[in-house]
Amino acid sequence: MSILAPAATRSARTRLRPLDIRNVRLDPSGLLGRRQRVNGEATIPHLVEQLERTGAVDNFRRLAGTSEADFRGLLFSDSDVYKTIEAIAWEMGRTGTTAFDAWLDEVIGLMAAVQQPDGYLNTWIQGVHPELKLQVLAWNHEMYMLGHWLQAAITLDRATGRRDLLDLAEKFVTLIDRTFGPGGERDGIPGHEEIETALVELHRHTGEERHLRLAQHLVDQRGKGILDGGNMGQRYFQDHAPVRESFDPTGHAVRQLYLNAGVTDLVIEGADEALAEAMRQQWERTHERKMYITGAFGSRHRDEAFGNDYELPSDRAYAETCATIADLQWTWRMSLIEDDRRHADVIERELHNALPASLDDTGTRFFYSNPVQRRPDRFSEGSAPAERVEWYECPCCPPNIARVIAQLSGYVAATRPDGGFELLQYASCEIDLPAGTLRVETDYPRSGLVRLSIEGDAPEAAVGLRVPGWVTSGRVRIAGRDRAITADELAAGRVELSGSDADGAEIEFDLRPRWTASHPRVDATRGCVALERGPVVYCVEQVDLGESAQVDDLRIDPTVAVNEQADQPAGEDAIAPPLAVSATAWTDARPLLRDALAEEERSDEHQVDVRLVPFATWGNRGPGAMRIWLPRLSEH
Incomplete structure (x- = not known):
């Protein structure tokens, strides 16, 4: 069975290799583990209920002739179904749950029933505007939805061995490749990126080079003005310049960050150094000039976009939840290939601030936008309500939140090519070793103390303990003896232990405000x-x-x-x-106005x-x- 992990690559170019989430079990009484538990028990069932209530699943039934309801929702509502399936698949892989089997059977059966012979499937196009099939790439989100479909299908296959959803998706991929791929019938790129990273993952999953070539081709076509930007302009779609020459994040924030995740996947799989350098510069400028302190992105409501450098209004921050999620996925991929301590720091900032702020304690009410200031007279807007709500007209964020939380354990640790092992995020958990189990006990980030113990054989290779960038002092206990974290370890962002020293080791960070x-x-x-x-x-x-x-x-x-x-x-x-x-x-x-020099x-x-x-x-x-x-x- 394929590895079930975020960005599950085996490329020789990577510095780190993800662990299967089944080998990292978060303690349900710990912070991240509790979020996963609430996600499985409350959030995912809530998503299924809302998809039924708002008509997203009924849109498939309508095409199949089993519902007489009108089309409901936005033109890309299919993607919310696919993201929910992905969240369920991660949960199935993590817990073995069968609670959603009947729902999956029905939805996948409906998809098979209404998919066209050439592989095409889009309930809005087929049921409302069939004349627009693959004609308005800037706005109709067809490849974006296929990307989410692919990610759901790959995850489901890895988690359970169930291939029917993937078989259906591959037919659509073949249509896209024939139409817009290398040597295809015409030029075309997605107006909303997302398919790029899904195609690379499909290549990893199946071993077929054509999927990698298609992803590379779609990236290389950007900057040629293929999309009709209308009054939004080419920057909105990241179609204003070739990716290799685009060093500044611009336009719709989620689109840009999803694109960067896909480009970085191509770099991992061996793409040229020009793409790698573009991603390094994009990452630097995104996080040094356009990131909110909470780990949120996107300062403009009008087009859900990045603003200019340092344009970060507090009360009018858009800071879409999906942008944080897209950046987490991109930054995770960057951390696999670049030894830069800031990557794990950014992921930590997102996991403990912007991401959890996007939903309430029950896991059933959500924020779409996440301002860092709320004025007392601030009124609710469509995607920026005054308080969390159970669903949105554009409900892209809730299922996105669910699929990320379902895979949280995949971001906790990774292995190195030399056999070494790194703890990247601190959470109470159990991690499978080659011949034993590493237990991590901590109340982090409430407490700065992390305790390690090993049951079974200790690993032969080194264990790296991450030292976050905010740490100025701390201590390490090795073989029962305490010492201070050294200046070199603070600078490197890592404390290295031998495998045998990891048993009984402690690390503690100074948590002074x-x-x-x-x-x-x-x-x-x-x-x-x-x-x-x-x-x-x-x-x-x-x-x-x-x-x-x-x-x-x-x-x-x-x-x-x-x-x-x-x-x-x-x-x-x-x-x-x-x-x-x-x-x-x-x-x-x-x-409001007064003399600046007055006492x-x-x-x-x-x-x-x-x-x-x-x-x-x-x-x-x-x-x-x-x-x-x-x-x-x-x-x-």
């Missing part, structure tokens, strides 16, 4: 600070201030001590403890104790004002 300053080029947050503790970003919610002050009136002195609070509201202690600081607040609103009156301000909570938990106590970046108290 720290204030982070905003980059001075980010106008929206210039002069502001944000509170972090380990990988966790904190925020202030109006619900914790009551009548004592308004969130937007707070000013912070970052030299004042930060205290961990003893009172732990239900659920929050699983992430990190609330933190308390003393802040200055205005009691009255100041004029400020001190009588209209007062001290207030401020409670900050992990951003990942915000909004669970109802809608209201929130902010991460707090203005720094100026000197009088």
